[in-house]
Amino acid sequence: MNEFVEKARAAEQAMRAVFPPTPLQRNVHLSERFGADIWLKREDLSPVRSYKIRGAFNAMRKQPGQDLFVCASAGNHAQGVAFMCKHMGVRGVIFMPVTTPKQKIQKTRMFGGDNVEIFLKGDYFDDTLAEAQQWCDREGGYFLSPFDDDDVIEGQASIAVEIEDQLGGVPDHILLPVGGGGMSAGVATYFGDRTHCIFVEPAGGACLRAALEARTPVMLDRVDTFVDGAAVGRIGDRPYALLQHTPLSDTVTITEDRVCTTIIEMLNLEGIVLEPAGALSVEALAEFQSFLRGRRVVCVTSGGNFDFERLPEVKERAQRHAGLQKYFIIRLPQRPGALRDFLGNLGPADNITRFEYMKKSARNFGSVLIGIETNDPANFPALFARLDASGMVYQDITNDELMAQFVI
Template sequence: MTDFQENARAAAQAMRDVFPATPLQLNAHLSARYGAEIWLKREDLSPVRSYKLRGAFNAMRKQADQSLFVCASAGNHAQGVAFMCRHFGKKGVIFMPVTTPAQKVQKTRMFGGDAIEVRLIGDYFDDTLAASQAFCAEKGGHFLSPFDDEDVIEGQASVAVEIEVQMPKLPDRIILPVGGGGLSAGMRSYFEDRVAFTFVEPAGGASLRAALRSGAPQTLPKLDTFVDGAAVARIGDKTFARLKKVNLADLLIAPEDRICGTILEMLNVEGIVLEPAGAMSVDVLDEMADQIKGESVVCVTTGGNFDFERLPEVKERAQKFAGLKKYFILRLPQRPGALKDFLNYLGPADNITRFEYLKKSARNFGSVLIGIETDTPGNFDALFSQMDDAGFTYTDITNDETLAQFVI
């Protein structure tokens, strides 16, 4: 047994004084669908509804002589650090962007109580991070990285330790998301070659893929932060050192809109609340269906800190990805009966969810923003075909992100 494996086991054992192992559950619905044993490692059921408290626990346990811990986070890492500051009786100062949703700030304060102070600084995370590191240096505190720290990596590896204990035999495959790489580096280092891994990154934050292609961590020029638990512009140096031999074929990319459909399915069918990053391991099962047939597979559901105010957006994005909702701008003639003519083309399952005159583009025409949802993607083919035959002029803007930001 390697030193890393021994240390990860020791960390897992020490955690039992603070919180129980998270459940590993065989999911009948997913197992039947894919003809495999699909297990869910429910990190969304930890005391802070994510795995992040593991790394915070291990780092603080190993830095017991420190009296001040500092971190920068807009979400799960902040809550994990807050929880452990309270547990260890240590002072924590947690920097969060000014734009952090109030719910996340309140939960961080709730977990930390009197042990922590939350400072809201910076509109963007880079500004928040710089402020936190400057403060840490000035006060002589210990900075707790969310992922690029050997003690944090070791703590996250406790997920692997628990899986090994909880299963009758090792799974054939483990699927888990990658953000900064702390969890994936820890689990891969613990299991080594004893288990096959599939890693998943969000399409708008594929920092591991960029690093593997270039041979070193790269800063992504653009980042989509929708999958806020895994959207990281640059994978950690220490985590990449443990992941640099990952085969690109074992790294999948999950589109953000598709993840939304998985969130809804897990909520509606299984009653499981997952945040976007927490749903990523389940999201890729469809594209792996042939590969995993007959296998035992563990999907790590890494977090369940989902703000239900986001639910309308999640539903909208899921419908768009499935081809069940479209937005288009229609050039509508300004004459009696023109609108009625258009409405006659709608099928029985077509529902108008948005109708707004944008402007009168000419004396005899007006531009109308229309949103329609339906129950079968093919219904739009029939609708557009009839509109084409009737001579209507329209532009489908469903996937035009720039234009959609202004008019939808």
């Protein structure tokens, strides 16, 4: 047994004084769908509804004389640190992005109580991280990185310890969501070459893939914060050192809209509440279906801190990805009956979900924003064919990101 495995097992044993192992559950629906033996490691059922409590616990237990901990977090690490600050009776100063969902801020306050102080700084995690480090340098305290810390990585590896013990062995494949890389590096290092690790990133925050391509950690030009639990612009140096030999073929990026389909599916079919980052590993199953068939597979559902105020947006994005929702701008003549002519082109399953008169584009014409929802993606080509045949002028803006930001 190598030194890292021994430390991970020691961390797992120590944290039993604080919380029990998270469940490892076989999922019948996913197993039948993909023809594999698929298990979910339910980190969404930890005391703080994410795996982050593990790294926070392990790093903080190794600083017995420290009474002030400082961290930066998009939400889940903050909750883990807050929980442990209250449990250990120490003070915590927590920096979170201004864009952090309210649910995560409220839960952090709840877990930490009077032991923590929260500052909202920066629009993106990397800006928040810089603010927290500067405060810590100025005011003192122990800075607790969410992922770029050996003790944190070691603590996150306790996930792998539990999986091995709960399965009575190792899985053939394990799918790991990647943000800053702490959990994925810890689990992959623990298992070594005993299992095949697949690393899953959001398309708007694929910092591991960028680092592997550049052969060094690099800062992404742009980060999409929708998958807030994995929206990191630069992978940590320590996680990268452990993952630098990962083949690109073992990484996959999932679009933000696509993640939404899994959130909705797991909620509706399984009653499982996953945040966007927590759904990444499950959605990635489809990418590797051919060689997962007949194998034992574990998906780490990394978190369930989902703000239900986001549900309408998640549903909308899921429908857009599935091809069931489209938006377009139509140029309607300013005459009686023009709208009726347009409505006559709709099929029996086509429903208008948005209708907004935008402006006159000419003396005799006006622009209208139309949202259409249907029950089969094949209905849209038929609709557009009827619009073309009737001579209507329109523009599909569903996948026009810049246009959608303004009008959808």
